[in-house]
Amino acid sequence: MIYLDYSATTPVDQRVLDVMTPYYTASFGNPSSVHRFGQQAESAIDSARETVARVLNCRPDEIIFTSCGSESDNLAIRGAAYAMREKKGAKWILASRTEHPAITNTLKHLEKYEGFLIEWLDVNEQGQVTPDTVSKAICDDTAVVSVMYANNEIGTINPVKEIAEICKAGNILFHTDAVQAAAYLHVDVNELGVDMMSLGAHKFYGPKGVGALYIRNGTPLVSHLTGGGQEFNLRAGTQNVPNIVGFAEALRLTNEERENRIEHVRPLRDKIIGTVLETVPDSLLTGDMESRLPHHASFVFKDTDGNLLLTLLDAAGIACSSGSACKTGNPEPSEVMNSIGLSRDWGLGSLRVTLGNSTTPEHVDTFLQVLPGLVENARSLKKK
Numbered sequence: 001m002i003y004l005d006y007s008a009t010t011p012v013d014q015r016v017l018d019v020m021t022p023y024y025t026a027s028f029g030n031p032s033s034v035h036r037f038g039q040q041a042e043s044a045i046d047s048a049r050e051t052v053a054r055v056l057n058c059r060p061d062e063i064i065f066t067s068c069g070s071e072s073d074n075l076a077i078r079g080a081a082y083a084m085r086e087k088k089g090a091k092w093i094l095a096s097r098t099e100h101p102a103i104t105n106t107l108k109h110l111e112k113y114e115g116f117l118i119e120w121l122d123v124n125e126q127g128q129v130t131p132d133t134v135s136k137a138i139c140d141d142t143a144v145v146s147v148m149y150a151n152n153e154i155g156t157i158n159p160v161k162e163i164a165e166i167c168k169a170g171n172i173l174f175h176t177d178a179v180q181a182a183a184y185l186h187v188d189v190n191e192l193g194v195d196m197m198s199l200g201a202h203k204f205y206g207p208k209g210v211g212a213l214y215i216r217n218g219t220p221l222v223s224h225l226t227g228g229g230q231e232f233n234l235r236a237g238t239q240n241v242p243n244i245v246g247f248a249e250a251l252r253l254t255n256e257e258r259e260n261r262i263e264h265v266r267p268l269r270d271k272i273i274g275t276v277l278e279t280v281p282d283s284l285l286t287g288d289m290e291s292r293l294p295h296h297a298s299f300v301f302k303d304t305d306g307n308l309l310l311t312l313l314d315a316a317g318i319a320c321s322s323g324s325a326c327k328t329g330n331p332e333p334s335e336v337m338n339s340i341g342l343s344r345d346w347g348l349g350s351l352r353v354t355l356g357n358s359t360t361p362e363h364v365d366t367f368l369q370v371l372p373g374l375v376e377n378a379r380s381l382k383k384k
C-alpha cells in the first residue's frame, strides 16, 4: 500500500515513541501527586511545556495541553466566547466558511444552545480569507475571530499575521487553528501575533489523542472541562504524560527538520500537480498554487464521484482522501468546495493527495500512472 494521506494523520516517529515509552511503565506517576513518582511525571510535563514554548516563542505557562486539536479549538472558541460575553456583553463570533468541523460545529452549537450569533467570513476562489473581509466584519460586539492558518482540504495558507494585526487594532481576540499548518509552517506566535493557536500532535508525527492550545498571557478564557486544577485551571483531568512528552518531541523534531522535510515533499508535490492537470481531462487544482502547504495537492475532477475514485485508488493500493462529506445515498460537496465557488458537478469529484517523510518518487510515479485510468473508470461507472 502507498500512503498519500498525511493530512489525515501521520505515523508516530520512532524517535518520538522512544521518549514516550518510559512514561507508560517506569515513570507512571500522577503529575499532581506530592511524592517522587508524581514529581518525576510533573517534571516531564514541565520540560515538555518548555520545549513547546521554545518552538512557539512564548512562555511555558501560555501552553495548555489538551486531548486533541479539536479540544484545543473548543477550549479557544467556547472559552473566549463565554469570557467576552461576561466581560463586555459580546455576542458575535466570526469564522471563515472553510474552518475544520472542530470549529464550525462548535460555532453551530454555541449558536443553537447559547444564543451566540455567527458571522461566516467568505473566502476567495483560492480559499483565502482576505484581511479586508475581517476588517469589514469586526465590531465592538465581536467576542472572538477564528481563521485557520492552513486549510486541511485544499492546503491554502491564510494571511494570519495581517488578520491578527487587524483584530489587535480593534481589540478583538483572534484564534487560529494551526493543526494542519504546524507540520510545515513556522508557528512563532509573536511573529504571527495571534492570541490563541491550536495544535495537534498526530499531524506532525506525534501520537493521536494529544493537542495543545497557546493562550497569550492575559487572554480572558473560561474553562470548559471542569474538575481538578490541572493546566493552570483551564483543563481539568490527569495529564496524559506519555502523550505530552511525545507531543513536545514531535514538535521539536518538526521544527528542527522543517527545511529538509519541505525540500523532500515540495518537488514531489509539484510533480503531482503538474502531471495530474496535464494527464486528467477536466481537472482543476483547488486552493492556491503559491500560498499552499508544501506537501499538499488537491484537485476536482468534473462529473466524477470522489468517493468512488477513492475506492478505486484503494483497490489499486493507494490511500488518498476526498473533500466531500459522504452522506449515505445523498453525497454533497463539502462546505469548502461550495465556498470556493465550485458547482456540484465539480465539487463532488474532489481528491486530496498529501505527502510525508516516507513518500518516495516511486510512490508518486505509481500514483501518477494509475490515476488517469481510474478517473476514467469512475466517470464511466457514474454514468451507468
Ligand SMILES: *Cc1c(COP(=O)(O)O)cnc(C)c1O
Residues within 6 Å of the ligand: 068, 069, 070, 071, 073, 100, 102, 148, 150, 151, 152, 177, 178, 179, 180, 200, 201, 202, 203, 209, 210, 211
Ligand atoms: C486534524 C485537524 C483538526 C482536528 O484535530 P484532532 O487532533 O484530530 O482532533 C482540527 N483542525 C484542522 C485544520 C485539522 O486538520
